[in-house]
Amino acid sequence: MAALVSLKNVVKGYRRGKRFVEVLHRLSLEIPAGEFLAIMGPSGSGKTTMLNLIGGLDRPDEGEVIVDGQRIDKLSGSQLTNWRAHHVGFVFQFYNLMPTLTAERNVELPLLLTPLSGQKRKESVRVALEIVGLSERARHKPTELSGGEQQRVAIARALVADPALLICDEPTGDLDRETADAILGLLRTLNRTQGKTIIVVTHDPKAAEYASRQLHVDKGRLIDGAARNAA
Secondary structure (H helix, E strand, C coil), X not given: CCEEEEEEEEEEEEEECCEXXXXXXXXXXXXXXXXXXXXXXXXXXXXXXXXXXXXXXXXXXXXXXXXXXXXXXXXXXXXXXXXXXXXXXXXXXXXXXXXXXXXXXXXXXXXXXXXXXXXXXHHHHHHHHHHCCCHHHCCCCHHHCCHHHHHHHHHHHHHCCCCCEEEEECXXXXXXXXXXXXXXXXXXXXXXXXXXXXXXXXXXXXXXXXXXXXXXXXXXXXXXXXXXXXX
C-alpha cells in the first residue's frame, strides 16, 4: 500500500545557547494509507516532535516531510494553515474545547476555515457527532459533559472536515481505563470502517495494543518497528 506519510532523513532540534541540540536524528519513516500506528517511547524521546512535523505544526531543520503526496515542509505559513484544514485532524490529551461553546459549535470550528456554506457546515457537524455517538449531546457545553464525552467531541471535531489523517497525542492520558478503552475502540472503528489513517502517541501499552503496528522511539531514533495485530 502506498505511503500516506513519509519522513526522509529528518533532523529537528533547538538552540541551547550556541549549541544546537538534536531531538530527531536523521529519522526516516513511512506510514501506509489506512494504517493505525502507535508510537511509544519515554518522555523527551521525540514522539510529539514527530507528530508536530507530520501535522504541519512545525518544520524540520533538515530532511523532507511528505503527506498525501505534498511536500509540506516547503509550504508557507498560510499554505500550511489551509493544508491542515483539509488534510489532518488533531486529537489531544486535554480536549482543547472552547468552554463557552456547545459541542456542535466546537465541532464546527475547523470548518470556519473552509468555504462551506452554513447549511453544509451544519450537516457535516451532525454527521461527525453521530459517528462518535453524541447526537443527543450536541447542544451541551463541555462542563456538562463527562471526560469521555469531551474527548468524543474532540474526535468529532478532528473528523468533521473528513481528513485522511488523524493525529492523536496521548488521547486517553486523562481518562480512566474503561473510558480510555471506549475511545480507543472508537478510533479503531474509524480506522477499519472509514479507512482513516491514525497515528497515536501514547505511554500506555494497553492503548498501543489497539493499533495494527507499534513503533518505539528513543533519543530521536526508531529502535524497532515490529508489526502487531490489533486485539
